[in-house]
Amino acid sequence: MENTEKFTNNKQILAFLTEQFPLCFTAGSSDAKPLKIGLFQELAIRLEEETRVSKTQLRGALRQYTLSWRYLHCVKQTIKRVDLDGVEGDEVSEEHAEHALKTLKESKEKAFANKKKATNNAEDKPKRAPKKVNVPNRTKKSAPKKEVVEDLSNYKEATHSELSINQAVKVLLGKAPVSGVVVEIMKDDVQVQLNSGMTVKVKAKHLIV
Numbered sequence: 129m130e131n132t133e134k135f136t137n138n139k140q141i142l143a144f145l146t147e148q149f150p151l152c153f154t155a156g157s158s159d160a161k162p163l164k165i166g167l168f169q170e171l172a173i174r175l176e177e178e179t180r181v182s183k184t185q186l187r188g189a190l191r192q193y194t195l196s197w198r199y200l201h202c203v204k205q206t207i208k209r210v211d212l213d214g215v216e217g218d219e220v221s222e223e224h225a226e227h228a229l230k231t232l233k234e235s236k237e238k239a240f241a242n243k244k245k246a247t248n249n250a251e252d253k254p255k256r257a258p259k260k261v262n263v264p265n266r267t268k269k270s271a272p273k274k275e276v277v278e279d280l281s282n283y284k285e286a287t288h289s290e291l292s293i294n295q296a297v298k299v300l301l302g303k304a305p306v307s308g309v310v311v312e313i314m315k316d317d318v319q320v321q322l323n324s325g326m327t328v329k330v331k332a333k334h335l336i337v
Contacts, residue, residue, distance in 0.1 A: 135181050138312060138319060138327065141189040144181070145171075151214025153193070160202040162209040162220050163194065170212055188312030188319065191294060195309060197235065197325055203228035238307055238323040245304070286335035291318060297335045299328060305336060 135141045146153045152167075154160050164170070168190055172183050193199055205225040208216040220228075283305075286297060291310055298305035299320055308328075312319035317329045 132179055134179070135185060137329070138185075138189040138192045141181055141185055142193055145189070145193075149212045149214075152210055152212045160196075160199040161214075162203050162207055163190075164209045164211045164217050167211065174212060185312070188293060192311040192319075192321055192327060195231075195235075195311070195321055197232060200228045200232040200235070235323050235325075239325070242304075242306060242323065283336040286332050286337045288313075288318070288332040290337070291332060291335070295337065297337050299330060300334045300336065301328070 135144065142153070142155065146155045152161065152163065168187060171186060171190075175181065175186065203220055203225055205220055205222050207220050209218055209220060210216055283298060291297075291313055293310055293313065295310045297308055297310055297320060299308050299322065306322050306324075308320040308322040310318060311321045311327065314329075316331070318332055318335060319327055319329050320335070321327045
């Protein structure tokens with residue numbers, strides 16, 4: 129019996145695309161291939177009769193795929209782009225290769241900075257316990273809190289209707305907001321790809337822009 133259950137997230141859609149077009153899309157540790165420019169239109173036509181996924185979902189899944197570190201790493205000058213059947217076409221231009229490299233570098237820098245900050249915070253925790261009574265240490269604790277307030281002063285709580293695909297946002301996760309990009313907007317939730325490469329589904333009220 130044919131499965132007609134609709135896909136609910138990008139992970140399912142990308143797994144489906146990898147299965148349907150293995151010469152174009154790759155997953156896991158396999159090297160990605162630069163996609164043909166205008167591939168979305170070609171994909172929409174090929175999946176016109178596919179009821180499990182909409183064009184909006186396809187667009188969001190493609191954005192997540194092409195913003196991943198694995199994909200950005202493969203977009204290099206002179207490497208040939210492929211279509212859905214793996215047929216090679218035009219080479220990646222110098223401009224596109226430089227843009228991919230810049231995007232990859234910025235994404236990694238932000239991710240590593242957030243990871244380093246989280247690690248430093250974790251290392252500070254055991255030091256605070258034996259020094260609760262020490263006034264100078266309390267002064268040091270307040271410094272990062274002031275910086276967070278200053279950073280958030282230029283942001284406001286997001287509303288579902290104002291969000292758009294590929295929009296830079298901050299996700300309120302734990303004590304510190306995490307930078308990310310909107311990759312899919314659903315009826316009640318928003319799919320965001322964090323700078324670390326991980327994706328999360330949250331309500332609009334948990335985002336600031």
